Amino acid sequence: MAVKGAETMVELVKRRFLLWKDVVRAGDFVRGSVVVLRRPCTYAGCRLCRDGRRHPATYLSMKEKGRTKLLYLPRHIVPQAKRWVVEWRRLEELLHQMSQTNAQVLRLLGKREAKSKGGRA
Numbered sequence: 066m067a068v069k070g071a072e073t074m075v076e077l078v079k080r081r082f083l084l085w086k087d088v089v090r091a092g093d094f095v096r097g098s099v100v101v102l103r104r105p106c107t108y109a110g111c112r113l114c115r116d117g118r119r120h121p122a123t124y125l126s127m128k129e130k131g132r133t134k135l136l137y138l139p140r141h142i143v144p145q146a147k148r149w150v151v152e153w154r155r156l157e158e159l160l161h162q163m164s165q166t167n168a169q170v171l172r173l174l175g176k177r178e179a180k181s182k183g184g185r186a
């Protein structure tokens with residue numbers, strides 16, 4: 066008998082299949098965050114820099130091997146970058162759910178193996 070609250074193999078495989086269908090339908094994505102940074106320019110007499118406002122610009126911030134990389138995003142590309150970031154997070158969550166489902170599948174497979182080898186009654 067299945068443990069109270071645990072899913073059966075049929076339910077797990079069905080859930081995994083539904084998650085997989087969502088994964089393969091994923092659109093373009095990028096791993097990172099869209100951030101606005103206020104950086105200084107190189108003009109000595111710049112009023113914006115002098116009074117602290119500086120120059121706001123939008124970047125895609127990406128972590129690679131512990132280092133942050135910035136990709137400048139021209140205004141017209143910002144909405145697309147934001148959509149791709151959202152899609153990455155959705156995909157990441159789906160993969161996380163699939164991983165959890167597969168861990169449950171492994172747990173059930175392990176129990177079956179124990180039973181077939183004459184485990185506890």
Ligand SMILES: [Zn+2]
Pocket residue numbers: 105106107108111112113114119120
């Ligand atoms: Zn400036």
